[in-house]
Amino acid sequence: xxxxxxxxxxxxxxxxxxxxxxxxxxxxxxxxxxxxxxxxxxxxxxxxxxxxxxxxxxxxxxxxxxxxxxxxxxxxxxxxxxxxxxxxxxxxxxxxxxxxxxxxxxxxxxxxxxxxxxxxxxxxxxxxxxxxxxxxxxxxxxxxxxxxxxxxxxxxxxxxxxxxxxxxxxxxxxxxxxxxxxxxxxxxxxxxxxxxxxxxxxxxxxxxxxxxxxxxxxxxxxxxxxxxxxxxxxxxxxxxxxxxxxxxxxxxxxxxxxxxxxxxxxxxxxxxxxxxxxxxxxxxxxxxxxxxxxxxxxxxxxxxxxxxxxxxxxxxxxxxxxxxxxxxxxxxxxxxxxxxxxxxxxxx
Amino acid sequence: xxxxxxxxxxxxxxxxxxxxxxxxxxxxxxxxxxxxxxxxxxxxxxxxxxxxxxxxxxxxxxxxxxxxxxxxxxxxxxxxxxxxxxxxxxxxxxxxxxxxxxxxxxxxxxxxxxxxxxxxxxxxxxxxxxxxxxxxxxxxxxxxxxxxxxxxxxxxxxxxxxxxxxxxxxxxxxxxxxxxxxxxxxxxxxxxxxxxxxxxxxxxxxxxxxxxxxxxxxxxxxxxxxxxxxxxxxxxxxxxxxxxxxxxxxxxxxxxxxxxxxxxxxxxxxxxxxxxxxxxxxxxxxxxxxxxxxxxxxxxxxxxxxxxxxxxxxxxxxxxxxxxxxxxxxxxxxxxxxxxxxxxxxxxxxxxxxxxxxxxxxxxxxxxxxxxxxxxxxxxxxxxxxxxxxxxxxxxxxxxxxxxxxxxxxxxxxxxxxxxxxxx
Numbered sequence: 227x228x229x230x231x232x233x234x235x236x237x238x239x240x241x242x243x244x245x246x247x248x249x250x251x252x253x254x255x256x257x258x259x260x261x262x263x264x265x266x267x268x269x270x271x272x273x274x275x276x277x278x279x280x281x282x283x284x285x286x287x288x289x290x291x292x293x294x295x296x297x298x299x300x301x302x303x304x305x306x307x308x309x310x311x312x313x314x315x316x317x318x319x320x321x322x323x324x325x326x327x328x329x330x331x332x333x334x335x336x337x338x339x340x341x342x343x344x345x346x347x348x349x350x351x352x353x354x355x356x357x358x359x360x361x362x363x364x365x366x367x368x369x370x371x372x373x374x375x376x377x378x379x380x381x382x383x384x385x386x387x388x389x390x391x392x393x394x395x396x397x398x399x400x401x402x403x404x405x406x407x408x409x410x411x412x413x414x415x416x417x418x419x420x421x422x423x424x425x426x427x428x429x430x431x432x433x434x435x436x437x438x439x440x441x442x443x444x445x446x447x448x449x450x451x452x453x454x455x456x457x458x459x460x461x462x463x464x465x466x467x468x469x470x471x472x473x474x475x476x477x478x479x480x481x482x483x484x485x486x487x488x489x490x491x492x493x494x495x496x497x498x499x500x501x502x503x504x505x506x507x508x509x510x511x512x513x514x515x516x517x518x519x520x521x522x523x524x525x526x527x528x529x530x531x532x533x534x535x536x537x538x539x540x541x542x543x544x545x546x547x548x549x550x551x552x553x554x555x556x557x558x559x560x561x562x563x564x565x566x567x568x569x570x571x572x573x574x
Numbered sequence: 575x576x577x578x579x580x581x582x583x584x585x586x587x588x589x590x591x592x593x594x595x596x597x598x599x600x601x602x603x604x605x606x607x608x609x610x611x612x613x614x615x616x617x618x619x620x621x622x623x624x625x626x627x628x629x630x631x632x633x634x635x636x637x638x639x640x641x642x643x644x645x646x647x648x649x650x651x652x653x654x655x656x657x658x659x660x661x662x663x664x665x666x667x668x669x670x671x672x673x674x675x676x677x678x679x680x681x682x683x684x685x686x687x688x689x690x691x692x693x694x695x696x697x698x699x700x701x702x703x704x705x706x707x708x709x710x711x712x713x714x715x716x717x718x719x720x721x722x723x724x725x726x727x728x729x730x731x732x733x734x735x736x737x738x739x740x741x742x743x744x745x746x747x748x749x750x751x752x753x754x755x756x757x758x759x760x761x762x763x764x765x766x767x768x769x770x771x772x773x774x775x776x777x778x779x780x781x782x783x784x785x786x787x788x789x790x791x792x793x794x795x796x797x798x799x800x801x802x803x804x805x806x807x808x809x810x811x812x813x814x815x816x817x818x819x820x821x822x823x824x825x826x827x828x829x830x831x832x833x834x835x836x837x838x839x840x841x842x843x844x845x846x847x848x849x850x851x852x853x854x855x856x857x858x859x860x861x862x863x864x865x866x867x868x869x870x871x872x873x874x875x876x877x878x879x880x881x882x883x884x885x886x887x888x889x890x891x892x893x894x895x896x897x898x899x900x901x902x903x904x905x906x907x908x909x910x911x912x913x914x915x916x917x918x919x920x921x922x923x924x925x926x927x928x929x930x931x932x933x934x935x936x937x938x939x940x941x942x943x944x945x946x947x948x949x950x951x952x953x954x955x956x957x958x959x960x961x962x963x964x965x966x967x968x969x970x971x972x973x974x975x976x977x978x979x980x981x982x983x984x985x986x987x988x989x990x991x992x993x994x995x996x997x998x
Binding site for chain 2: 320323324325450451453454456457459460461462463464466467468469470471472509513514515517
């Protein structure tokens with residue numbers, strides 16, 4: 227465990243970073259909004275009486291419209307999707323005792339996308355707001371169990387098989403996603419890109435409100451797995467001998483992580499590499515103890531996706547690129563760097 | 575140490591079978607651990623020691639049989655209740671993640687702390703105490719993967735101390751330790767047992783097992799071959815058939831405990847006596863081969879300072895030599911003849927004959943069974959000097975009778991003879 231003072235400093239830094247990046251996500255874009263207006267609208271939105279646009283003067287009404295209908299849902303979506311992806315990535319890395327595991331590497335993301343796409347194409351989407359997240363979760367769980375089954379032996383899972391199986395399943399399912407989208411006529415190209423790469427443009431409250439309570443509850447539940455995840459780093463036998471119900475913990479972490487990934491993907495599409503990169507960076511700063519790693523990864527993941535989305539919006543403004551492109555451009559090289567580093571150390 | 579007859583075992587396994595697919599890794603194992611006991615679990619690689627320990631902590635479920643922990647089947651305990659009674663150490667640490675050593679030690683508090691809570695000041699202090707007990711307090715903040723093999727084992731052992739469960743199972747805890755750390759660790763285990771803990775330790779080092787454990791369990795092929803005090807279990811024949819190697823079982827003069835040391839193959843292990851007539855280095859290779867394959871070797875007559883003679887001296891086999899450049903005399907031949915007569919086979923190596931060693935031909939002629947090596951084998955030509963023609967004629971008669979063999983053929987012939995002698 228870190229010294230308490232350092233831990234508090236990191237926590238404070240991350241909290242401040244989250245406030246700043248959230249504010250930046252609201253203030254910047256095609257139109258830059260002054261701090262005062264942003265704060266006024268935010269206060270109005272969360273105050274008990276709400277805010278009545280009709281009472282605002284014309285310029286403020288415009289600010290309100292941009293914030294409430296465009297930037298706020300998008301920022302909230304980025305924050306919670308980033309949080310969910312990073313915290314589940316940290317847990318999955320701990321579970322597989324491998325800093326290179328993550329929901330996207332293991333095929334969980336691809337399974338999740340396939341579930342979501344099938345729900346939309348089949349028309350299930352109109353039945354319930356949670357139809358897409360639900361189908362997404364089932365896809366994620368199916369992929370995770372499949373990878374887990376083919377990679378596991380009696381007495382444990384071998385890491386290299388987990389990664390290989392995950393990559394194979396991941397490509398297979400991504401291929402299926404593309405196939406489904408190509409054969410469904412009503413799909414525009416932008417939707418196609420959304421479900422293969424992930425993005426945050428055009429996110430509305432309808433997209434985000436249903437998954438958010440699940441993300442909050444599941445993240446908290448996952449954080450209660452910190453001690454057993456620490457113990458699993460000793461290997462399954464020793465974790466067992468210390469009183470960890472190894473199989474139950476494995477199933478529980480895998481299911482919760484799949485659900486979190488699915489929720490994030492229902493919000494933002496399969497945004498790549500956050501689950502891999504963010505926990506790894508956090509671990510370098512605060513060490514591998516899951517009691518700090520899980521909450522700090524959650525905060526850092528929210529900041530990272532808010533930041534990536536801001537870059538995606540501003541880099542070629544007034545045009546924007548997909549957020550998933552930004553994370554992939556950062557994450558791909560990072561993954562290669564990781565592989566080389568672990569190869570040098572002779573441990574994959 | 576408690577009296578075994580009056581106590582009930584704290585941990586026992588009866589008729590334990592464990593099968594994976596077609597492989598029967600445990601085949602009817604009975605083991606008991608009594609309060610205060612330190613039991614050494616020994617046996618060759620693949621004997622089933624680790625599988626047994628994993629069954630005893632309830633990590634593996636036996637295919638048949640039961641494990642009883644303090645009077646109840648181990649499966650009836652909740653995970654944390656079980657962990658408060660029995661702890662386990664393998665050689666595995668957190669290698670992938672750079673946990674500080676103190677965090678690893680603190681993990682021993684999990685049975686008390688549980689899932690939701692962070693270990694507090696008390697747990698941290700207990701971890702620090704355990705770490706200084708094993709002498710690693712200065713490494714508390716170092717990252718675990720950066721420790722040496724020995725330090726890792728000690729840190730993991732400190733984790734066991736924090737767990738404070740009365741039964742301790744250790745799977746080859748000393749595998750990567752030097753003898754100093756090995757002794758320290760086992761002394762700590764023994765001290766714990768004197769305080770009332772009970773322990774089973776899987777060990778490779780039989781001498782350490784004999785020194786520290788009052789009772790040993792020898793496993794082989796998934797079964798218990800023998801169990802009891804060291805002098806009942808560390809018996810030459812049992813160890814040799816289990817470990818498939820020749821051993822010498824003795825006693826340590828100072829501590830009085832049993833010692834087991836491997837005996838290099840060679841010496842009197844096989845039942846074939848071979849005499850080598852060498853000289854000028856012509857007998858070196860064949861002598862080494864014979865020694866390695868376990869033949870009873872003798873040599874002579876060679877000249878002092880010949881590399882043949884030097885090798886025989888180093889191998890401590892009976893041999894006859896004469897001073898350099900001197901002629902082999904009757905008394906030398908008489909001594910060598912006794913060796914030739916006792917041998918099942920005599921090998922005549924390739925070296926030049928002259929007046930000085932002409933008597934070696936006498937030896938070759940009296941051999942019942944003679945193997946003549948060809949000139950290629952020795953590195954020096956078989957020339958004839960002095961009364962050369964007469965010597966050559968005598969050699970040719972021998973060659974006609976016994977044949978001349980290249981080195982490889984000779985080795986093959988000797989191996990065949992060895993096989994016949996061992997089966998007979």
